[in-house]
Amino acid sequence: MNCLLEVSSLKAVYLVREGTIKATEDVSFEIFENTVTAIVGESASGKSTIIEAITRTLPPNGRILSGKVFYRTVGFDLLEMKEDELRKIRWKKIALVPQAAQQSLNPTMKIIDHFRDTIEAHGLNWSKDELINKASEKIKMVRLNPETVLYAYPMQLSGGMKQRVLIALALLLEPEILILDEPTSALDVLTQAHIVQLLKELKTQMNITLIFVTHDIAVAAELADNIFVIYGGCLVESSPTEKIFKEPKHPYTQGLINSIMAINADMSKVRAIPGDPPSLLNPPSGCRFHPRCEYAMEICKKERPQLIKLPDNVKVACHLYNEGGCKDE
Ligand code: ATP
Ligand code: SF4
Ligand code: MG
Structure with a gap:
């Protein structure tokens, strides 16, 4: 190994x-x-x-x-x-989901915007479609429904869903x-x-x-x-x-x-x-x-x-x- x-x-x-x-x-x-x-x-x-x-x-x-x-x-x-x-x-x-990271989700931003922020912070120039496709793939990977979750605000999600979203975000860049x-x-x-x-x-x-x-x-x-x-x-x-x-x-x-x-x-x-x-x-x-x-x-x-x-x-x-x-x- x-x-x-x-x-x-x-x-x-x-x-x-x-x-x-x-x-x-x-x-x-x-x-x-x-x-x-x-x-x-x-x-x-x-x-x-x-x-x-x-x-x-x-x-x-x-x-x-x-x-x-x-x-x-x-x-x-x-x-x-x-x-x-x-x-x-x-x-x-290396991706990190810090302790109590749920509090770091911005309450005024939809989940898709958190994904957008992440790619922008890494200087990646993905098209809108590319972003939605990749974010949806990761959201599915954590067993959530991208159609609802990506367009929700953090406060509309339960604690468990937010934790899954954070994991999906961390997986975005594989x-x-x-x-x-x-x-x-x-x-x-x-x-x-x-x-x-x-x-x-x-x-x-x-x-x-x-x-x-x-x-x-x-x-x-x-x-x-x-x-x-x-x-x-x-x-x-x-x-x-x-x-x-x-x-x-x-x-x-x-x-x-x-x-x-x-x-x-x-x-x-x-x-x-x-x-x-x-x-x-x-x-x-x-x-x-x-x-x-x-x-x-x-x-x-x-x-x-x-x-x-x-x-x-x-x-x-x-x-x-x-x-x-x-x-x-
Ligand atoms: P927990 O299970 O509560 O999350 P932990 O094992 O992760 O605890 P750490 O957060 O790494 O522990 O803290 C180790 C020690 O450092 C503790 O004594 C803690 O009080 C102290 N500590 C952690 N962060 C800071 C900080 N920013 N300033 C001062 N002391 C800190
Ligand atoms: Fe081992 Fe520490 Fe216990 Fe000594 S005090 S026997 S080093 S665990
Ligand atoms: Mg700790």
Whole structure:
């Protein structure tokens, strides 16, 4: 399988009055062609920051302090590219549907005008017919009726329909990589299930690589080939989906999997992860999970564990798996 995107040692922060929020720390991963990757983690763990850093869409107070985002088919590090070069790649190669993007739909513009804006922003000179044909094709792809939807205003559409429109817009220029930040949050359970179904269809019908962010590991389980687990701004585990459910390695992942398994399990055996998520303004030293980890050792307070390779394409950042470490299961 071809590696499409190689992210290494990505470190991004936000500058705030109180200091520096260390939102991602030394994040490294690979994205393979035609796979679906889910980035999971609790709220404020840095999931959106990773996405915004690799697409260079961080808010004005965000800074990328180090890292590389090598895009194979382009042959460049996206972090090194000039803004006008990057603009050519956005949407045509990598398209992003940001978190809460529904609010970005302009209430005074019909959906077709959003499609027109997108091509104009990319300097494309499509005729009116071409625009309508391509927009209709994409609207059909997300299982909506172009005859009504293209001429509707956003307020005339339900939340689920707006989410589909955003996906159709992102597909307009037929990107290689589609990134969706929380595509199912803020939707009711039934609509969430429909969006998951739609993404499954897109995955099988299109030659596309999907990366999506979710705080819901159950949605990740349904859709993803690979799962990246983020904790406190760090990638703590990356693993094929099946493997992570059978054999989660990182103590935090084990807690997450436990909590989802609990839905069908005997509630008396459910173990919530004790403690609170770390402050990223003053994150814990060493392993950022150490204050909540039942296996924490002295080294965990001092040294941040590096991501190490285990068999079966699993990677984990935990001192238990370093040479000499062992895990009492
Ligand atoms: P959620 O699941 O709630 O969307 P997330 O995992 O996407 O959370 P991020 O939005 O990446 O998390 O935030 C990571 C950290 O950075 C959090 O502590 C958050 O409060 C902080 N943060 C995010 N955006 C900004 C900003 N523009 N200015 C300051 N801090 C920010
Ligand atoms: Fe727990 Fe230490 Fe592993 Fe962190 S490095 S998860 S504290 S055992
Ligand atoms: Mg987010």
